Amino acid sequence: MITIALSKGRIFEETLPLLAAAGIVPSEAPESSRKLIIGTNRDDVRLIIVRATDVPTYVQYGAADLGVAGKDVLLEHGGAGVYQPLDLEIAKCSLMVAVQQGFDYLGAVQQGARLRVATKYTDCAREHFAGKGVHIDLIKLYGSMELAPLVGLADCIVDLVSTGGTLKANNLVAVEHVRDISSRLIVNQAALKLKHDQLQPIIDTFAATVAARH
Ligand code: ATP
Ligand code: MG
Numbered sequence: 001m002i003t004i005a006l007s008k009g010r011i012f013e014e015t016l017p018l019l020a021a022a023g024i025v026p027s028e029a030p031e032s033s034r035k036l037i038i039g040t041n042r043d044d045v046r047l048i049i050v051r052a053t054d055v056p057t058y059v060q061y062g063a064a065d066l067g068v069a070g071k072d073v074l075l076e077h078g079g080a081g082v083y084q085p086l087d088l089e090i091a092k093c094s095l096m097v098a099v100q101q102g103f104d105y106l107g108a109v110q111q112g113a114r115l116r117v118a119t120k121y122t123d124c125a126r127e128h129f130a131g132k133g134v135h136i137d138l139i140k141l142y143g144s145m146e147l148a149p150l151v152g153l154a155d156c157i158v159d160l161v162s163t164g165g166t167l168k169a170n171n172l173v174a175v176e177h178v179r180d181i182s183s184r185l186i187v188n189q190a191a192l193k194l195k196h197d198q199l200q201p202i203i204d205t206f207a208a209t210v211a212a213r214h
Contacts, residue, residue, distance in 0.1 A: 005059055006047055011090070014091055017209070056074060068185060082187065086207055117137070
């Protein structure tokens, strides 16, 4: 049996065509079903539906052989025990620094001000500001980062941005690009050896499908 860990929403939707190319069709949609284990047309392949941040953990411990996870999630997880053989180029966005409209971010940085930074991505944020020589106080949040500057919890946030619509709706502006983000295929290292004959064709088909999009 091959187990593939996915999260609901954009990652599931954008992985569907890759699965289809490998001849794998889920028997249910996770949005309409409450099942956490979803069968497929192939007796030897099943999907498990977990939180996006939990995908690397299931793959690391071998509870899933394959998974799809955002680079943001992989950077914070650290990537122990998982291979990242393939950038799937799906769920693309950017990790950005954003501030409330009118906050003079460049001025604050130039004056050497200490910044309060709210984010879910504490490792990425710490590394980014250390690289710039900016001193920060980090405030760990688990969601709705956009709120933090509006109520005085933080001077800026580090968050994922795609269209910028959520920032705009909350009177925030992106002021600095931290890094580009996309989702990767991840593989349990032991499974790649033990189930090589089953896994490698799926990995190869995903790679060919991504390459054919260029
Ligand atoms: P939830 O939104 O349910 O709290 P989550 O934020 O962990 O959970 P998603 O919003 O589905 O889950 O995000 C999953 C992955 O998709 C992220 O890890 C990231 O790589 C990518 N992603 C997040 N936001 C965007 C976005 N606005 N545009 C494109 N990709 C995104
Ligand atoms: Mg989200």
